[in-house]
Amino acid sequence: MKQFFKFVFATMVGIILTSIIFIVIIVGLIVAAASGDKHTEVTENSVLHIDFNNAIPERTPKNPIADLLGLENDKIIGLNDILANIKRAKHDDNIRGIFLDESYMLSGQATTEEIRNALIDFKKSGKFVIAYSEVYTQGFYYLASVADKVYINPKGIFEFRGFSSQITFLKxxxxxxxxxxxxxxxxxxxxxxxxxxxxxxSDANRMQVNSYLGSLYDHFLTGISEARKVNKDSLFSMANNLKIQFPEDALKYKLVDGLKYRDQVLDELKERTDVSKKSSLNDVEISDYTGSNSKSDDKKDTKNHIAIIYASGEIQGGDGDDNTIGSDRISESIRKARLNDKVKAVVLRVNSPGGSSLASDVIWREVALTKQVKPIIVSMGDLAASGGYYISCAADSIFAEPNTITGSIGIFAIIPNLQKLFNDKLGMTFDGVKTGKYADLGDISRPLSAEEKAILQNSVNRGYDEFTKAVADGRHKTQAYINSIGQGRVWTGTQAVKIGLVDRLGNINDAIKSAAKKAGIKSYVVDAYPDQKSIFSKFGSNMTAEMRTKAVKSELGENYRYYEQVKGLTQMMRTPQTRMPYDIVIR
Structure with a gap:
């Protein structure tokens, strides 16, 4: 027995010591990763290497030990750093050009548009952009079409067949x-x-999807036509008749400049940068370039600040995180910017399909209050629809990309009736007492009565009236007019400008310049709000949720969107929603 207790005691001590050592190592790695100053040396005659094979968030995530913990790819870079790095490379004497490498472009169309415009601006420096891929998706080809030379693998795949949008029905x-x-x-x-x-x-939905999909496709073809000097009608015919089936077809119709293997493209890049073919190409990854030795010559006036408030994801109550818009967190950020005397103007960057009606109204209130004391400009990303438009409409001015999805001014609520599931499938019945006629309003074990439906309809009608009034006041239109273009209809940025929901087509930098001009300042520092979640906040339940999400995504692949749709059903049943159609997939 004594030997047994000795063994147990020794085992416990071993476990405790091992745990302490493990914790010390992890904490040390965290501290080292969090405090380390990553510095990449950019040598002369370098090429900025860009590939986009991950979803592109609005801001680069703060997760310096992502690879260590296997939570996400540490090469994920946000749109903010992508645009900033391309701009820096334009003026960096060490960067001779950009190598746009094969990418799947998992980003939305407006995000792709901003990057594409940044590449067009980069070319004004006289530096080159070379694009290569084994597989050109339509999204990546749209981006790559602005390159000086577009190459495809001789045995590669070139997709050029037009757009389609599909909705999954669960009835x-x-x-x-x-x-x-x-x-x-x-x-x-x-x-x-x-x-x-x-x-x-429905017929109405089919009509609106045809409308906005046609607008997106027209912009897509126009951009390629201008970049490749190919007639737009010819491009439409190529796609409609599937004339591009093999790489040589793309070359024949002048959509690419050559059929080359990767080594041949690398040799050309070496030649363009005066590097021997026997040597390695001097290239720097765009994610590493963020921490490079390249310096900006811009002089900033620290007395004047412009706040960029990133509102990205579904809108919900509470704090939210970097991927969801929590009304408390975003409202607090807007309020901080409003009360900070150094902040002369605010840019609200919105990338959201909408969400909770109540949470949207909470954020709208802060935007309206800010407008009374200092300029506030909205910059729309891929989506700024329904609740995403609600939080935008009170701003002084609204910017959107031509292919931004916006509008969807409407409201709805879903109350599930699970009576048949409980009674017929599970054999469950319910009984109880109540002190008031409507005490169990919204009970999912039975259908709504006609009176209850009328009560809820009245609540939703009121919400829509408040929504359209907020838009009418913000856009200086009559409520009747907003109702005529509302009704939940989705519009592209191009269409939204024509009907008065958006003021101008432009990117986030255009919105910042507009904010500075309205504030009467020429030199300023740009501050990002809200503070991003630190690495320590990822531990515990947040980390477990992130690991679980990654595992499900890895297992389901493209089918993950179906899982999200079913999961989202339960979320939409909580409160009235101002959100766009749940699943718009454009191929």
């Missing part, structure tokens, strides 16, 4: 489960609810 699944989605909505085009109550697109 049949819900019927089999005995679940009824009871929908209360305002808006003829408010199609976010259609997947739960229909098996195919």
């Amino acid at each position: 049949g699944t819900l019927d089999k489960l005995g679940i009824e989605a009871q929908v209360i909505k305002v808006g003829t085009y408010k199609s976010a609810v259609e997947p739960f109550i229909l098996t195919k697109m």
